[in-house]
Amino acid sequence: MPSPSLTIDTPAGAVHATAGPRQDDAVVFELGGAVRGSVHVTGTHHPLHWDQFTAIRACLGPVNAYQTTAPDEDLPRLARGRTGYRGSLTLYRDAADRPQVTVYPMRTDADHELSEKTAAVLTAVLRMCAEDVAQRADLPAIWDAARQRDTPSLLRFLIWSVSHHQAEAARFEREAREAREAREAREAQPARRAAVADWWTVARWFTAAPHPVLLLMLADLPHSLARTVAVMQWLSPYCLDRAAEEHERARRAQAEVASLHAQQRGPTRRNTRGEVALTSATP
Structure with a gap:
């Protein structure tokens, strides 16, 4: 007490x-x-x-x-x-x-x-x-009063959140597709294939006889071949992972919206940890 x-x-x-x-x-x-x-x-x-x-x-x-x-x-x-x-x-x-x-x-x-x-x-x-x-x-009464007080604003935020996360997922999926298409296009270019082959040749030279000039040629500098190759390799998988995360956030927000709507429609009870469980609900 x-x-x-x-x-x-x-x-x-x-x-x-x-x-x-x-x-x-x-x-x-x-x-x-x-x-x-x-x-x-x-x-x-x-x-x-x-x-x-x-x-x-x-x-x-x-x-x-x-x-x-x-x-x-x-x-x-x-x-x-x-x-x-x-x-x-x-x-x-x-x-x-x-x-x-x-x-x-x-x-x-x-x-x-x-x-x-x-x-x-x-x-x-x-x-x-x-x-x-x-x-x-009387803690359950305090929680129930808080639920009634905050549910309208929470619903507004969560409904916005569903749309936001869905839009972000679509954006990342689009960026993943564009990155994959760009990588495939560049890989199909003879000049790029030759440049990649040259990069690996320099890398073998550096392994055999390290030299500062060779290191500069291999460096991951802005607009360099190394940077371009690296970005194209990881960008598409990265965007797909981010899209999956955004879909999961949208799913969770939608589930919370449904739960709050259900709590508004019917009486509730609480288990020993204070979590809300429906005892009845009407459509």
């Missing part, structure tokens, strides 16, 4: 964080001790699975920094400082069910970088607040 008040040991001293009543999709902690201000903790999607609301995000300030910007005067400050701080942290579990943390860049209210000590203090505060919310009995 979460504690109503946390004591967090930091390089700047002890920080006391007291959780207020849950605000539908979030819990706000009031800070005292070495840090003054507040931390906003809410549910969010897993960084690698955008259709699964199984992560927790903690933001410096009293509001969700991904929806609105907290006024400078409401940002957390060190007990003896006047500088406000912005930043956030996401807590989630990996495929092996181990806790992982992603810390997003923290800046001052004047958009300056933080010292290493200050960053360590604020990271410790954000993580402890997030971990406290992770133990709450």
Whole structure:
């Protein structure tokens, strides 16, 4: 069970964080001790699975920094400082069910970088607040509220992402085809075949008797035969690999779109890891 008040040991001293009543999709902690201000903790999607609301995000300030910007005067400050701080942290579990943390860049209210000590203090505060919310009995309600809040914007992004990745895949496939055709055309040219034969002749000379002049003739310089041959050899396979990656990204995004639509249509339940599973759905 979460504690109503946390004591967090930091390089700047002890920080006391007291959780207020849950605000539908979030819990706000009031800070005292070495840090003054507040931390906003809410549910969010897993960084690698955008259709699964199984992560927790903690933001410096009293509001969700991904929806609105907290006024400078409401940002957390060190007990003896006047500088406000912005930043956030996401807590989630990996495929092996181990806790992982992603810390997003923290800046001052004047958009300056933080010292290493200050960053360590604020990271410790954000993580402890997030971990406290992770133990709450009402965490599933926080995740469900986050899903309802974020699904429309996620769908817009993912639908755009499907089209973007499909277009990128088509572009790489086109470049692979053009590179293959160019290579075949050049290989069919007698002058090129002769040039390649000359290159290998020079290479054999260099192997038999290394000399700086021969090395210069073999060098991979801009617009050189060596560069042209090398590029044509790897460009087509490289583009095909990139096209396959883009097709896979489009497939994953499309699957996440379908999952989010299904979650919108029917009631859901959560398994022990917080992953959403449909209990019913209507067309």
